[in-house]
Amino acid sequence: MQIAGHNVLWLGQATSTNEVARNLAATGQLVPGDVVIADGQSAGRGRRGRAWVTVPGRSLAASILLRTPPLARPARLAVIAAVAACRALDRLGARDVLIKWPNDLMRGERKIGGLLIEQAGPGLQVLGVGINLELRPGDLPDALRETAGDAGLRGDLATRQRLLEALLEELDAALADIGGEADRGRGEDYVRRAWLSGRLVELMADNRPIRTRVVGVTPEGDLRLEGGQLLSGETTQIVSVVRAR
Secondary structure: OEEEEEEEEEEEOOOOHHHHHHHHHOOOOOOOOOOOOOEOOOEEOOOOOOOOOOOOOOEEEEEEEEEEOOOOOOOHHHHHHHHHHHHHHHHHHOOEEEEEEEOOEEEEEEEEEEEEEEEEEEEEEEEEEEEEOOOOOOOOOOOHHEEEEOOOOOOOOOHHHHHHHHHHHHHHHHHOOOOOHHHHHHHHHHOOOEEEEOOEEEEEEOOOEEEEEEEEEEOOOOOEEEHHHHEEEOOOEEEEEEEOO
């Protein structure tokens, strides 16, 4: 099937859509722009190898094969992708979606989704997107009930298709606009949506631990810390959020 001009392979079940996309790309069965989506995942993953629970039928789990875009810095792709996801959710009526640096999607204190960017071969990357549209009692394991949330949308097939269409349109526009005025606007949107601003965090930067307060983020995907310190988005990881604002 095609959605927003992209060929889409829609699966009932997958280990993870990123894994399927990488494997198909390696054998030439997937080309840049193609999408893999699954109703359910048995081994969904987030950043740093963390598990991602996909609620069958009420979550979007999709992976898009991309030609590596001409960006001066790798961290900028996370900026582009996260803003595209937020704007797609905006279009469907989801409100108050912020970005927990670098690319988790938040509503209030709960994570509703995230993005995972992985290499898929020479000059290729796969962008995985997982978003909870609707959660119901019993959908999640006990360990996630206090931290996971949803977008406040209907968890049905039509809404998932509309969200994927909006996401692909927003992502296509963002990649076409790299270096232009609209691209700068997306960087500013990333800054405005910074969920970590004002929060005390524990970080790992260049393999050394740091406990500090986040002032904000930059349009390029770096962290701005109190005292004027700037940490690179390519070499820094969030370990934990110690305290809210």
